[in-house]
Amino acid sequence: MNETVGFIGLGVMGRPMAKHILAKGHKLVGCNRSRGPVDDIVKAGGTAAETPADVARRATIIITMVPDTPDVELVLSGPNGVLTALQRGSVVIDMSSISPVVTRKLAAQVAAHGGTMLDAPVSGGEVGAINATLSIMIGGDAEALKRVRPILECMGNPERIVHIGSEPGSGQVCKVCNQMAIGGALAGVSEAFAIAQKAGVDLSRVREALLGGFASSRVLEVHGERMIKKNYVPGFRTRLYQKDLRLANEVAAAHGVAAPATAVVTQLVNALVAAGGADLDYSALGTVLFKLAGIA
Amino acid sequence: MNETVGFIGLGVMGRPMAKHILAKGHKLVGCNRSRGPVDDIVKAGGTAAETPADVARRATIIITMVPDTPDVELVLSGPNGVLTALQRGSVVIDMSSISPVVTRKLAAQVAAHGGTMLDAPVSGGEVGAINATLSIMIGGDAEALKRVRPILECMGNPERIVHIGSEPGSGQVCKVCNQMAIGGALAGVSEAFAIAQKAGVDLSRVREALLGGFASSRVLEVHGERMIKKNYVPGFRTRLYQKDLRLANEVAAAHGVAAPATAVVTQLVNALVAAGGADLDYSALGTVLFKLAGIA
Secondary structure, three states: OOOOEEEEOOOOOHHHHHHHHHHOOOOEEEEOOOOHHHHHHHHOOOEEOOOHHHHHHHOOEEEEOOOOHHHHHHHHHOOOOHHHOOOOOOEEEEOOOOOHHHHHHHHHHHHHOOOEEEEOOEEOHHHHHHHOOEEEEEEOOHHHHHHHHHHHOOOEEEEEEEEEEOOOOHHHHHHHHHHHHHHHHHHHHHHHHHHHHHOOOOHHHHHHHHHOOOOOEHHHHHHHHHHHHOOOOOOOEHHHHHHHHHHHHHHHHHHOOOOHHHHHHHHHHHHHHHOOOOOOEHHHHHHHHHHHOOOO | OOOEEEEEOOOOOHHHHHHHHHHOOOEEEEEOOOOHHHHHHHHOOOEEOOOHHHHHHHOOEEEEOOOOHHHHHHHHHOOOOHHHOOOOOOEEEEOOOOOHHHHHHHHHHHHHOOOEEEEOOEEOHHHHHHHOOEEEEEEOOHHHHHHHHHHHOOOEEEEEEEEEEOOOOHHHHHHHHHHHHHHHHHHHHHHHHHHHHHOOOOHHHHHHHHHOOOOOEHHHHHHHHHHHHOOOOOOOEHHHHHHHHHHHHHHHHHHOOOOHHHHHHHHHHHHHHHOOOOOOEHHHHHHHHHHHOOOO
């Protein structure tokens, strides 16, 4: 592949992801609000861009990896944004986790400028970004995905790069589903562990028994162990999970879906953040219930 | 092993379980409220007992597998109950899913009569009973468990027969934890699938993507597929899950634990039963949310 990749947003996730693309021999131009991470990319063999528009002038595959919906809107449609300078035929890949509804609007804007937008949110957190083992959920045109797949494969497991649907926003819907499924499982395990502790039953035995049966889940396996060891070093920070749950509730409302378990998970996360847990791993959700139950 | 096994409660679960014990060459005496299943056991090489007391006179390992807490109380402590004729040194194994609190009381009564009680609820449903692949969660004395383990291994996978704790009721607490962990995961997957459907995203793709990552669970794998195929043939009946959730809420109250996700799951199950779903597989919980969202 001879195309230059642009990478906008070189934070905790974006920086290692961009470096993996460089490491596989691709040309890459990096852009970030603060200068430090850009210098780092230049050291790793990339080049620096001052603005998203500057990226769009020099790259035909443009990745955005920024915190939230308004950030993507600003980077794409704002002043000095990607759309002010997009080359016809370019592919914009938004790997942030943002609103599927806004994603559809942005995809239409990119199309109106002669480009194609894919939404490609990830799962796997900092560890997945650093180890290039991210799961990637993609919405948008299959041909565009085929073209950029070698770039995505620099960052994630090939078999976990899943085309969810051709409709823009499908990847973001899937990401929301992912966070909702995790949330329900996490609340269930937390409540189960609260009861086991109060009943004086060894959590490790409960975890072992449950992993052998129908209650088995990655949440029970990994977060269950975190709860037993009281290890809440992130991992995935509660403040980011809180954002994802806000999206989930927005999407539920937009589509007329009642999501009562997600509502409970959201309230527990709100309580955790209020108690000072924003920068703990989100598996600390259980501690809210443990404290309520008087467990040290 | 030369001991005779008594088996009280030859229903959907108990009958195949008792037959597995017979098939492994053990002596077994069966007892059931209605006569049909007892005749079946006799045909399979067992003998028949008229009452639980009759079982206790003839067997030194006595298994109970009945629907609910009052049934176990009746069979053990009622008129013509096991305790009226228990031989000293006998082991009573309650494999029903019942209240851990009542279990502690019954274990003390059995001990006062010179016996030992183990609580050993199972997970795996009718299929697990028929295929002898049950998971078994055991509370009570380790020596007694060692003695009866060959009998338990007739019904469940050896590596899934887990001693949860020496305290009576530990197995029942673990079973409650199991149902709570499943419930949270099930509600999360149901809400995620409701959103995916309303957003026009292919459920199979969502399931596939989520199974590759942190949202992966047996519930997503098996019940997710049931939801996609709209196959709610049990499996495990909603009316039984409703009973288990009643226990979970009782245990939460008894131990001063707030279990808001379990509360949501309970309400959804109540709604499913009210809508006529008591004999559907409990994965039909999702249909309550699908209907609310106007999904056919």
